[in-house]
Amino acid sequence: MPSNNQEAKNATGLTPAETQSLKERKPEAHEEAILSGIKQLYTSSPSENAYSIYAKTATFHDPIGIAEGVESIKAQFNGLAKLFPRADLPRFRLLENPASVPKSTILIDQDVAYFRDPKAASPTKTVNSLLTVETNDSHQVIRHTEEWDHKRETDRSDGFFGMLNENRKKLTAGITSMFVSSDPGKN
Numbered sequence: 001m002p003s004n005n006q007e008a009k010n011a012t013g014l015t016p017a018e019t020q021s022l023k024e025r026k027p028e029a030h031e032e033a034i035l036s037g038i039k040q041l042y043t044s045s046p047s048e049n050a051y052s053i054y055a056k057t058a059t060f061h062d063p064i065g066i067a068e069g070v071e072s073i074k075a076q077f078n079g080l081a082k083l084f085p086r087a088d089l090p091r092f093r094l095l096e097n098p099a100s101v102p103k104s105t106i107l108i109d110q111d112v113a114y115f116r117d118p119k120a121a122s123p124t125k126t127v128n129s130l131l132t133v134e135t136n137d138s139h140q141v142i143r144h145t146e147e148w149d150h151k152r153e154t155d156r157s158d159g160f161f162g163m164l165n166e167n168r169k170k171l172t173a174g175i176t177s178m179f180v181s182s183d184p185g186k187n
Contacts, residue, residue: 012100051184060072
């Protein structure tokens with residue numbers, strides 16, 4: 001793994017400083033449903049409609065887990081809603097794609113305020129993250145990567161420790177899927 005995580009390139013192929021400085025843009029018509037679904041998931045309001053943005057074989061990778069397939073992705077976000085029954089998006093910016101990032105990729109800079117007590121005046125935790133959302137020709141999400149503070153996630157290219165971390169994330173997502181229903185209404 002690179003020794004200076006601030007300079008390591010994130011899922012966009014850019015450094016955190018580069019993605020944090022990208023300008024905001026207006027969504028295109030075909031992106032509206034995806035953005036609406038993402039907002040529902042990150043505000044602890046998962047629904048079947050929100051999950052319809054994903055292709056059946058989509059992957060979700062964040063600092064905690066790697067969920068493979070839409071059923072596993074559902075369990076991750078349904079579990080998040082159980083842990084934090086309220087989440088607000090004080091900042092949600094759709095970013096301009098630099099020339100190096102395909103138009104089929106949606107970049108979002110967001111702050112999520114998580115509340116364990118939905119009636120609390122202040123959040124339990126606020127997280128800034130970069131969402132790199134890759135879509136297919138049918139405008140379905142095929143890969144959704146979340147990187148806290150825009151910092152690169154480790155992967156197998158980081159050698160033995162990267163491989164261990166990836167396997168831990170897959171195990172975490174698998175355990176979550178065993179205990180959390182993929183049906184948003186049952187959680």
